Amino acid sequence: MRVSSCVAPILAVLLLSGCTSPAWDDHDYGLKAAQSAESAASSLEIVRLAVRHEDRLTTSYLKTLFTEAVKDLGGVNSQFGGVQPPSPSADEVRGRLLDLTGEAEDQVTSLLIQVRRDGIEDPEAAVKDLEGVAAKLRAFEEAHQ
Amino acid sequence: MKKLFAVTLGILTAFGGFVDIGDLVANSLVGARFGMSLAWVVVVGVIGICLFAEMSGRIAAVSGRPVFDLVRERMGPRAGLVNLGASFFINVLTLAAEIGGASLALELATGINYLLWVPGVALVAWLVMWRVKFETMERVFGLAGLALVAFAVALWQLGPDWHELGRQLTQPPADEGAPTYWYYAIALLGGAMTPYEVFFFSSGGVEEKWTRKDLVTSRANVFIGFPLGGFLSLAIAGCAAVVFFPVKAEVDTLGQMLLPAGIGLGQLGLAAVIFGVFAATFGATLETALSSGYTISQYFGWQWGKLVRPRDAARFHAVVLAGVIVATALILTTIDPIMVTEYSLIFSAAALPLTYLPVLMIANDPDYMGDQVNGRFSNTLGTTYMILLLVVAAAAVPLMIATKAGQ
Numbered sequence: 001m002r003v004s005s006c007v008a009p010i011l012a013v014l015l016l017s018g019c020t021s022p023a024w025d026d027h028d029y030g031l032k033a034a035q036s037a038e039s040a041a042s043s044l045e046i047v048r049l050a051v052r053h054e055d056r057l058t059t060s061y062l063k064t065l066f067t068e069a070v071k072d073l074g075g076v077n078s079q080f081g082g083v084q085p086p087s088p089s090a091d092e093v094r095g096r097l098l099d100l101t102g103e104a105e106d107q108v109t110s111l112l113i114q115v116r117r118d119g120i121e122d123p124e125a126a127v128k129d130l131e132g133v134a135a136k137l138r139a140f141e142e143a144h145q
Numbered sequence: 146m147k148k149l150f151a152v153t154l155g156i157l158t159a160f161g162g163f164v165d166i167g168d169l170v171a172n173s174l175v176g177a178r179f180g181m182s183l184a185w186v187v188v189v190g191v192i193g194i195c196l197f198a199e200m201s202g203r204i205a206a207v208s209g210r211p212v213f214d215l216v217r218e219r220m221g222p223r224a225g226l227v228n229l230g231a232s233f234f235i236n237v238l239t240l241a242a243e244i245g246g247a248s249l250a251l252e253l254a255t256g257i258n259y260l261l262w263v264p265g266v267a268l269v270a271w272l273v274m275w276r277v278k279f280e281t282m283e284r285v286f287g288l289a290g291l292a293l294v295a296f297a298v299a300l301w302q303l304g305p306d307w308h309e310l311g312r313q314l315t316q317p318p319a320d321e322g323a324p325t326y327w328y329y330a331i332a333l334l335g336g337a338m339t340p341y342e343v344f345f346f347s348s349g350g351v352e353e354k355w356t357r358k359d360l361v362t363s364r365a366n367v368f369i370g371f372p373l374g375g376f377l378s379l380a381i382a383g384c385a386a387v388v389f390f391p392v393k394a395e396v397d398t399l400g401q402m403l404l405p406a407g408i409g410l411g412q413l414g415l416a417a418v419i420f421g422v423f424a425a426t427f428g429a430t431l432e433t434a435l436s437s438g439y440t441i442s443q444y445f446g447w448q449w450g451k452l453v454r455p456r457d458a459a460r461f462h463a464v465v466l467a468g469v470i471v472a473t474a475l476i477l478t479t480i481d482p483i484m485v486t487e488y489s490l491i492f493s494a495a496a497l498p499l500t501y502l503p504v505l506m507i508a509n510d511p512d513y514m515g516d517q518v519n520g521r522f523s524n525t526l527g528t529t530y531m532i533l534l535l536v537v538a539a540a541a542v543p544l545m546i547a548t549k550a551g552q
Binding site: 035038046049056058059060061063065072117124138 | 395412415552
């Protein structure tokens, strides 16, 4: 067996498993929206846990954790935003989700800026804000599953 | 007394060196997503690695030859070459993941992007492999990896509901599909039974000039050190199950995986865990890089090993260096090291029979093993594991495609 014939299927598998497929109809689009909401809520929960225990964590650790979260949320936005909505009703789903994930990204970016300066200004308020958006994302996820 | 000290040191080294980036990632991912419902896979994996590592250590001690040397002789050059190709590919993928893991640990400690650390980690690893004695290298990083015990202390400090953790052992979450559950079971098994561990263990036995007298040390390392390492894996999964599972937070970065240690133990505990992750992944970087050199050199019959002067084992050192360069280049493409780890676990699982079947065959061959040939118990258990590993190998890639790599 030639080496290229071994490598090609492996590369194909890797590429296929990492791709975002298009949405075939409204139901499929809703499922993709739910999955994106779940992913964004998951990132927010981790940031919320870190903010709640920020006094137990180092600054460089928090910086790295929040940078990764901003990247994750940006990735969710751009990946889901890149899926073509199949109908006008899907436009509304798209708008609502992107508003929520955008809000989540803004909150975490703001926390990252604070950490890079003098630390989180009001951790309790930040935890509440993060909880609020995470709850909305979870509700969105359940509504579209 | 000296013997007891050597055995204890060996056990501690095996304990500290057991966990690598694959174990860390797989156990954290699974704990966060499935609670403790896949803990049984860690137990199956630890029994499997103990079984086959003991055989490969025995082969090295009795024959004075490492496993791959005998694979070609026993299975023929063609089957040996297929084995070599698969093992080398997985070794380099794992090496890339380990270099990425060590660099990510440095990023967490300093806040400086991991990509800036990658060339430095690779260079220092190569210098260590070039200059430092085998035994020193193995002991220093194995013992430093013991800092990961902080995960077990963190789990205790987090004050988990032990009854709830116990309940999770037998009840997978209802909202996860069976294909995803089995996909992660395979990833966990791939993490616990990573092929390079056997190549390194048997080649290390030859490097340290094991004889029949060293069988006790070898067995103590395997039967005490590895299960203790498995206990650490369970502690990592337990931490994730306590902190992330209840809030449905899935982890996909190294930083997130270490959060429970910080929450449980504070800044000192977090520092200990970051140090432990660096030591474990850097140690595994050395092991995987050397394993690449071992497998190729042993197959082609070249001079190999760290006991030989580099000038006399030039091709071995060239392969090690080439492996480090390729793995470093892969990570420098900015591919996510955690994703590389996840893929390396699945491909490792798919190749498990290729690694372990020859070990079982040789350990069962009286021409090589004499009176140290496998007993009935080892053969029965080994054959049972081979059937399991064949099923795992057949299911690994189809499950990866069906679940979109566990999504």
